[in-house]
Amino acid sequence: MLKKLFAIALAIIVVFPLFYTASMSLFSPRDFNTSPALFFPTSPLWQNYEKAVNHSSFLRYTFNSVFTATLAAVMRTVIVTLSSYAFSFLSFKGKKAILFFLLLSAFIPQDSLLYQNYVTVSRMNLINTYLGIIITGLFSATQLIMLMTAMKSLSRDSYDAARVDGARDMTILCSIIAPLTKSIILTIMLQSFISTFNSYLWPLLVTNENAMRTIQIGVSLMGYQESGRLGPLFATLFIILVPFVILVITTRKFIIKALADGLSY
Numbered sequence: 001m002l003k004k005l006f007a008i009a010l011a012i013i014v015v016f017p018l019f020y021t022a023s024m025s026l027f028s029p030r031d032f033n034t035s036p037a038l039f040f041p042t043s044p045l046w047q048n049y050e051k052a053v054n055h056s057s058f059l060r061y062t063f064n065s066v067f068t069a070t071l072a073a074v075m076r077t078v079i080v081t082l083s084s085y086a087f088s089f090l091s092f093k094g095k096k097a098i099l100f101f102l103l104l105s106a107f108i109p110q111d112s113l114l115y116q117n118y119v120t121v122s123r124m125n126l127i128n129t130y131l132g133i134i135i136t137g138l139f140s141a142t143q144l145i146m147l148m149t150a151m152k153s154l155s156r157d158s159y160d161a162a163r164v165d166g167a168r169d170m171t172i173l174c175s176i177i178a179p180l181t182k183s184i185i186l187t188i189m190l191q192s193f194i195s196t197f198n199s200y201l202w203p204l205l206v207t208n209e210n211a212m213r214t215i216q217i218g219v220s221l222m223g224y225q226e227s228g229r230l231g232p233l234f235a236t237l238f239i240i241l242v243p244f245v246i247l248v249i250t251t252r253k254f255i256i257k258a259l260a261d262g263l264s265y
Contacts, residue, residue: 018241025049025235032230048231052239055232060211061218062240064130068214069197072134076192079139081185084147085173089159106141111201118205132206133214137196143188150181183257190251194244215240 024032026044034042052058086092087099117136126132154177162172178185200216207213213221219236248255 025238048235051232052235061215065214068133069193072196073189073193077189080143088151128209128212183254186254
């Protein structure tokens, strides 16, 4: 009974911000100024969504975010998967030292590297480019540890048999190792997509052209706060949130399996 109550309380904590954002997206200007605060709009104002979608920069900001998040998720997943396979099954000179320094990066606060990263990206002429937005997030030591742990827990019999038959490393990875760890690989891709999409500070630093801004930055540039039109602002926020809710719901089986597998390793 206690577990059920805790689960219900946790669900309410998670769902309430989504519910309240959806409710406020239908508020009129008068509803925002009502005291005490309202939980539901007095009269739903659906035009807020029309104003949000018809904003001149909404589609551009959204495209930038989705494109960079997708590109970063694919590239990071490939890099982490290849790295995990190499450190789990291959032997090469300096393996332990390289792995040590890669894992050490997990303990370095990313904000402390903002200046150095900006200077590097600037010298590479990647300011106001999609690659510049995602380049600092193409590797995750935490995800490397997670996938390495999963790969090391696998039996080496299939790997050894494939090597004896003359299979190449990419064939072994794609045909044997990846299918056995697909739930974790898909979870890593999902995590990478969400973290890149929600990134704010770094894209703000490396973009100064309106056409390259992401939606997280664009929300503050649309002028809703200055004009007092908070309804379209929350409508924009809810439009951004909905795809993530759908994405998590549709991939929840893989996420749960990845968590279960991680606890069993």
